[in-house]
Amino acid sequence: MALFSVPTPVTTILLDIEGTTTPITFVKDVLFPYIKENIKKYLLEHWQEKECQEDITQLQKQAEKDSHIDGFVPIPSAISDNETENMIQAVVDNVYWQMSLDRKTTALKQLQGHMWRSAYITGQLKGEVYEDVVPSIRQWRELGFKLYIYSSGSVEAQKLLFGYSIEGNLLKLLDGHFDTTVGHKVESKSYRNIADSIRCSPENILFLTDVVKEAFAAEKAGLHVAVVMRPGNDALTDEDKSSYCCITSFHQINFPSENN
CATH class of the missing domain: 1.10.720.60 (Transcription Termination Factor Rho, Rna-binding Domain; Chain A, Domain 1)
Structure with a gap:
């Protein structure tokens, strides 16, 4: 699968959890x-x-x-x-x-x-993340991008997953968290609310998710989107694949600043 080149205006990356940073099977x-x-x-x-x-x-x-x-x-x-x-x-x-x-x-x-x-x-649980996640988000931070999480799971649950992950405490790599108190993930208004909350224009945000309905809502709100295809995620139709940029790993995301 080809590299996904991120549009120049993007300064912020918004990440889903299940099926994007973390296997659905973990939940x-x-x-x-x-x-x-x-x-x-x-x-x-x-x-x-x-x-x-x-x-x-x-x-x-x-x-x-x-x-x-x-x-x-x-x-x-x-x-x-x-x-x-x-x-x-x-x-x-x-x-x-x-x-x-x-x-x-x-x-x-x-x-x-x-x-x-x-x-x-107590160490009985450790949050799972795909192996490409931590190297990628570290690189994105070094490039100057802001990173936020948006998941249907509560903010507290999100912080536990990333704070006690198999890769250690990842919270220092994240700038903030959003759950459904900001709105449902299939509603465009939710993404506009997030943009307003972080004082960022929608066109400056890239949203990564495995759910096409969420990608559609985010795109409608003016965000850039890419759909993540991981093992165990719902299969995409040919129409989905032709409508959205699709990736199987964060390593396929290419930023303009990397080519400077």
């Missing part, structure tokens, strides 16, 4: 299974802590909202210490149920985020 085969395998142990160990109790309260409130959904799992309030074990099991069952439906409720993401934080800090 599906590592992060999510970790929650399922360790949630009961985590709740037993942290039950008395304020943060854990706040997580439970949010899950209870979400369960009340979900009572109309077929198969929903309620979370009762513990009236006595004797009922704590039943309540913990109810939380476990509720989390399993939400995850089986691939729900992304704030309450679920909050508990998952706290569990992952604990696992990263």
Whole structure:
């Protein structure tokens, strides 16, 4: 595959995570299974802590909202210490149920985020990145480019992944993070919001993603885009490949300043 030459106006690179910097399988085969395998142990160990109790309260409130959904799992309030074990099991069952439906409720993401934080800090988890990522972003920084992350995962989850990566702490290489609080990734307005937030013109930003719908939204907002084709990512159609610049590695990205 040929080199992708970045347009001269670009000063900033915006990166997706899943399928772009990090294998999709890391989330599906590592992060999510970790929650399922360790949630009961985590709740037993942290039950008395304020943060854990706040997580439970949010899950209870979400369960009340979900009572109309077929198969929903309620979370009762513990009236006595004797009922704590039943309540913990109810939380476990509720989390399993939400995850089986691939729900992304704030309450679920909050508990998952706290569990992952604990696992990263204790070394049970390390964030995965493709082997071309770190050498490339180091080079881009040296060339003077600003680097930002935009992912559907929370900013906290992003910082954990890059802060405790297999390549060490990569946060110092990044200028900032965005999640869906800035808008959904398939909406053009989200990319304009990011451009406004970093005080940058859309035409000065290159967005790298593996999702064509995101590339379309970003391009519509005035950003430059390239679609990343990694093993395990959704296959692109011939139309997709003809509509967008496609790369299989960050090493294929060529900047004008490299030729000076």
